Amino acid sequence: MGPDKHGVRAGGRRGILATAVTVVCAVTVLAAPGTAFAAPSPTPSPSGSASASATPAPDKDLEAVREKLDDLYHDAAVATDAYNAAEEAADKQSAEIVDLAKKIVKGQRRLDGLKARAGRAAAAQYRTGGMPDSAKLLLSDNPSQFLDGAGRVLQGERATKALIRELTLTQQDLKQYAADAADQWDRLEAGRKAKAAAKKKIQQRIAAAEKLQSTLEKQQKERLAELERAAAYKAQTAWLDTGILDEIHSKASAAGRKAVAFATAQIGKPYVWGAEGPDSYDCSGLTSQAWASAGRPVPRTSQEQWKQLKHVDVRDMRPGDLIIYFDDASHVAMYVGDGAIIQAPRPGRTVSVGGAGAMPILGVVRPDA
Structure with a gap:
């Protein structure tokens, strides 16, 4: 960067604007249109007296400062939009993760219950000698008992199949919930990095703009404000002139x-x-x-x-x-x-x-x- 304002004063009290122009040239920014200014109003007449410590700055130099400030603040605005978008996405992803976590807990409880039911069924079969109900039915000598038992066997088989199907689906759901949660975590982390990068860019652009403005003396800042109002007024007038x-x-x-x-x-x-x-x-x-x-x-x-x-x-x-x-x-x-x-x-x-x-x-x- 160019010399600071104290160095300028010590070195023959050169015009402060020279330092501002140096900063303009030194700051690296992306070319972009201007940003918003205050409500348009007729341009005030320039001050008739020069600062005691600096020669009045040429408007063309101050205009270069104004355009560079526009660029810096435009970059900050673009980065702010990126920051806000990342923050909004992070809020949604965090809510998704919480919702998925609840589903995983609920699904795991369901799976545990299904496994317990399957365990009880296996234990009951073991207590009766491990013989399947269908085999017992075939060995029965009582026709009525046979028919009643046939219904129970069918019911049992259906229940077993339903239990197995429910276990399988629950396990698949849990697997998908876990995959979705991992995906949301990855997106959340990517969003966190994007948000941090946007925040850094915003702070850099604003700091550069503030540094650039700090190189100007009071009279030059006032004249810069006049130029900003004049630019806004000119644009507004041209728009209104279209009818x-x-x-x-x-x-x-x-x-x-x-x-x-x-x-x-x-x-x-x-x-x-x-x-x-x-x-x-x-x-x-x-x-x-x-x-x-x-x-x-x-x-x-x-x-x-x-x-x-x-x-x-x-x-x-x-x-x-x-x-x-x-x-x-x-x-x-x-x-x-x-x-x-x-x-x-x-x-x-x-x-x-x-x-x-x-x-x-x-x-x-x-x-x-």
Whole structure:
């Protein structure tokens, strides 16, 4: 990495942004689109005075910082979706293992009981001399006894066959339960590793973003925030200029109104990756909990929400619908009407209102179709 900010100050008080650009070049990230920002608003005018300790940074350099931060936070968002998916899968697999364990215990008790019945039958035969009932029947001199005994023999043979069949099936069930449990354990372990890898990636990307921002002075951070708002405002304006709002007239459903009310009540709460309330949320944690509160559970992750929920045209969307962003479905927000969304944007931000067109829209899904 480049020199730290104390070294920069000691070496002739060079511009802090030079260090930021060095960090940008040094951080290895996957190229990806930007992430969500705060609600769009007109770009504030730049500050007219320079910092006493640094020359005002050229916007093109700050723009490079902004784009790199977008990349880092996008990577963190993708990893967060992977983490949430692994956690959800782990919960299901753990429940499956518990259920299989109960079946194994119940099956073993049944098997023990069947074996005890077979043992008692064998003991009874031994006590009577070990002669099969069919042989005794043939040696009988009493016709009535013969006929009665014939019925008992048939019943006994059927019971024996049923017992053997039940023993065999129970043993097969136990074998299958054990194999299924072993498979679930393997999947659980694979999921644990995937979850750990995703967590590590999230932490690395967020740490890199925080380090990059720490190289900027106060004035540069303020200007960076202006550029972020300007980028979101420009995208939102371009979206509105298509005349899209003239075509969106659908009203919220009863469940949609409940979901919107829940999301609205969360405004101001911090974004925390992997969180689904009640004190903090990530993007899909907010949308999934909002719809759960409306009595319509939806998948936990934005990617699964995109895969599993009904797709609707942007022109047909209504308040409560979920807008999925970016080609990889790595972000989701709730449409609330008038071209606005409520979202949990990214680390360091809070649940807030934004422009629906401020990010690249992949599509819209409806939880209560």
